[in-house]
Each structure stands twice: as structure tokens, then as C-alpha cells.
Amino acid sequence: MRPSGFARMGWVALTTAVGLAAAVAQDAGSTALQPTRNASSGMIWVPGGTFTMGWDGPEARPDERPAHRVRVDGFWIDQTEVTNTQFRVFVEATGYVTTAERPVDWEAMLEQLPPGTPKPPPELLAPGSVVFTPPDHPVDLRDFSEWWTWTNGASWRHPEGPGSSIEGREDHPVVHVSWDDAVAYAAWAGKRLPTEAEWEHAARYGRDGERFVWGPDLKPGGVHMANIWQGSFPQNDTGEDGYTRTAPVRSFPPNALKLFDMAGNVWEWTNDRFRPDTYTRRLRALGPGEPVVNPTGPATTADPRNPHASDSRVQKGGSFLCHVSYCESYRPSAKMATPPDTGMSHLGFRCVRSPVAGGAGGESGDG
Ligand SMILES: [Ca+2]
Ligand SMILES: [Ca+2]
Numbered sequence: 001m002r003p004s005g006f007a008r009m010g011w012v013a014l015t016t017a018v019g020l021a022a023a024v025a026q027d028a029g030s031t032a033l034q035p036t037r038n039a040s041s042g043m044i045w046v047p048g049g050t051f052t053m054g055w056d057g058p059e060a061r062p063d064e065r066p067a068h069r070v071r072v073d074g075f076w077i078d079q080t081e082v083t084n085t086q087f088r089v090f091v092e093a094t095g096y097v098t099t100a101e102r103p104v105d106w107e108a109m110l111e112q113l114p115p116g117t118p119k120p121p122p123e124l125l126a127p128g129s130v131v132f133t134p135p136d137h138p139v140d141l142r143d144f145s146e147w148w149t150w151t152n153g154a155s156w157r158h159p160e161g162p163g164s165s166i167e168g169r170e171d172h173p174v175v176h177v178s179w180d181d182a183v184a185y186a187a188w189a190g191k192r193l194p195t196e197a198e199w200e201h202a203a204r205y206g207r208d209g210e211r212f213v214w215g216p217d218l219k220p221g222g223v224h225m226a227n228i229w230q231g232s233f234p235q236n237d238t239g240e241d242g243y244t245r246t247a248p249v250r251s252f253p254p255n256a257l258k259l260f261d262m263a264g265n266v267w268e269w270t271n272d273r274f275r276p277d278t279y280t281r282r283l284r285a286l287g288p289g290e291p292v293v294n295p296t297g298p299a300t301t302a303d304p305r306n307p308h309a310s311d312s313r314v315q316k317g318g319s320f321l322c323h324v325s326y327c328e329s330y331r332p333s334a335k336m337a338t339p340p341d342t343g344m345s346h347l348g349f350r351c352v353r354s355p356v357a358g359g360a361g362g363e364s365g366d367g
């Protein structure tokens with residue numbers, strides 16, 4: 001069998017983090033008085049506002065449609081993706097062990113697989129993660145197992161597997177972190193993961209209704225605006241933008257809010273559950289002309305790529321693997337969905353913080 005759709009239902013590693021979680025910081029005060037940058041924590045204030053979420057252009061996939069008006073309250077957001085150095089501080093302070101560093105719980109994983117799936121060989125249940133391994137020839141783009149390989153020993157410390165390390169990549173985004181890992185880090189830091197709406201609002205800020213977070217053209221004036229893929233996917237990345245695989249955060253121009261890598265470099269976990277019909281369902285419950293206010297995603301998952309998964313979360317922003325011929329997911333409306341126990345070579349995160357404690361749950365009208 002293929003390694004399970006790569007789902008790893010491991011230990012839901014919140015116990016440590018919950019015990020250590022700082023109370024949500026009280027950056028309270030009126031929005032008008034909020035400073036624009038919280039230098040001590042590397043966060044940027046995102047003013048609340050109304051924006052157009054989703055995309056109706058010809059390149060939009062069904063899960064990006066229909067575009068609709070959304071209003072979100074103001075919040076703080078990390079200026080960069082969480083780096084290896086930042087994640088190391090968390091691990092050293094807490095002793096946290098990531099999902100990829102733990103053996104796979106076969107009984108739990110079985111719940112995400114078709115009934116009767118045979119137990120895989122022991123090496124597939126040993127600690128590991130899914131590593132991007134480019135083939136040396138053109139492949140069928142419908143079969144992602146052509147360029148993803150389950151690799152024992154791969155983790156945030158060893159991004160390409162045993163023998164690789166993050167030495168010299170201290171300021172690169174951490175990768176091979178599951179959603180559970182990201183939530184644990186956020187709780188420890190007194191932060192949380194963004195909703196998809198918060199993430200897209202911050203990404204689009206000042207560029208409402210544009211195709212990219214910087215405007216309508218992929219390379220304005222010939223300048224590379226994001227760490228993505230050039231060449232033939234997945235066998236030959238020419239690295240014309242300066243990087244194959246991850247780049248140090250802050251390597252490309254920031255968006256209007258001075259946020260880096262809101263397009264490309266690594267995908268970023270959000271808190272929202274995935275359904276391909278989220279926006280259709282959202283608008284069904286709404287009167288004409290009204291914006292959706294602070295949406296938090298559907299209460300239940302339906303992920304066609306992981307049909308047996310009881311949970312699947314949304315990622316945003318695309319990655320160094322995105323290319324116009326394959327996914328073009330460096331557009332701010334694009335998204336990916338992954339079970340929360342899975343990490344990959346191109347998947348990281350950044351955190352947000354509410355000015356007052358916020359709640360979580362399904363959107364009204366969902367269920
Ligand atoms: Ca690149
Ligand atoms: Ca990114």
C-alpha cells in the first residue's frame with residue numbers, strides 16, 4: 001500500500017502544551033490605540049476589516065468559490081513563518097516530541113483508511129515523515145506518490161531524513177510539523193493558529209480582490225516575489241528565484257503589512273477544518289449583501305483526498321513546490337487540506353494572537 005495517504009494518527013500531543021500554555025496575552029485596548037508592531041514577539045497588528053475571500057477566476061478550484069465578502073476583527077500575526085530556531089526554543093523548553101518523531105499508532109491510523117486495509121510493514125510504522133523526492137524524469141502529475149516518499153527518521157530536525165540536518169537553516173521555516181505540533185507550539189507561545197479568514201485577510205491586506213498578495217502580475221518588473229518553483233515540476237527546479245526547497249524567512253519582498261512569505265516558501269496550517277463546499281454552505285445561511293463575520297470554518301470535515309479522515313485542516317499560501325503547471329497555490333485564495341497528524345517537507349505555520357481571548361468552533365449554519 002502507499003503510506004496511508006500519509007495520515008499518521010499519532011499521539012495528539014497537547015498534554016504538555018496545555019499544561020504549559022500561557023494565558024492568551026491581553027493586548028487589550030482599543031483598536032485605534034494598537035501599535036502596528038509588537039517588537040518583543042515579532043508580531044504585526046492586522047487591523048480588522050472587510051475583504052473579498054475566495055476567487056472566481058478561471059484558475060480557481062471549487063474550494064475557492066464563490067468569492068464573497070468577509071469581515072474579521074483585528075489581531076496580531078507573526079511577521080514570518082515559525083523558524084527552526086524558534087521551534088527549537090519551544091522543544092528545549094518543553095521536551096516536546098513531534099508527531100514525526102513518534103511511532104505510528106496503527107489502530108488509530110486504521111480509522112482513516114478503507115476497511116480491511118492490511119497492516120503495513122514495520123518500517124512504515126516507525127517514526128518518519130513524508131519527504132519531497134524529485135524524480136529524474138517526467139511523471140504523471142495525478143500521482144503524488146511519484147514525488148513524495150515516506151522516509152523513516154525524517155523530522156523537523158532531519159528534513160530530508162537521517163544524515164540531513166537543519167544546521168545552516170536556523171532561519172528557515174520549520175517543516176515536518178503536524179497540525180498537532182503547530183497547535184502545541186502556539187499554546188506554549190500564548191498564541192493560536194489563524195482562522196483561514198484571518199490568514200487570507202492578512203495576506204491580501206491592501207490588495208483586496210487581486211490575484212496575488214502583491215498585485216495582478218506574477219513577476220512585476222521581472223522581480224521574483226515569492227519562493228516557488230521554476231522549471232518542470234516535479235523533476236527539475238531551476239531555482240531561478242534563488243532557492244530550491246525552503247528559503248530563509250524574509251528572503252522575498254513582504255506584503256503591504258510587512259508580512260513575509262504569505263505566498264510561497266512553505267504552506268501554513270490554519271485552524272479551519274476543510275470542506276470543498278465551505279463557501280457555498282457559508283453563503284446559503286446569509287442574507288444578500290451581508291458580509292460573513294469572523295468565520296471559523298465548518299464544524300466537520302469532508303476531504304475528498306482523504307475520504308476516511310475524521311479531520312482535515314486547511315493550509316494556505318502555497319510553497320516552494322508550487323508551479324503554474326501544477327497547483328498555482330501561491331494565490332491567496334488557494335488552499336490545501338491535510339489530516340492534522342501529518343507533516344511534510346513543504347508544510348509549516350505561523351501564529352496569531354487575539355487582542356482579547358477568542359473562542360473556536362463551527363460557523364453558525366454549519367454542522
Ligand atoms: Ca524556489
Ligand atoms: Ca508561506
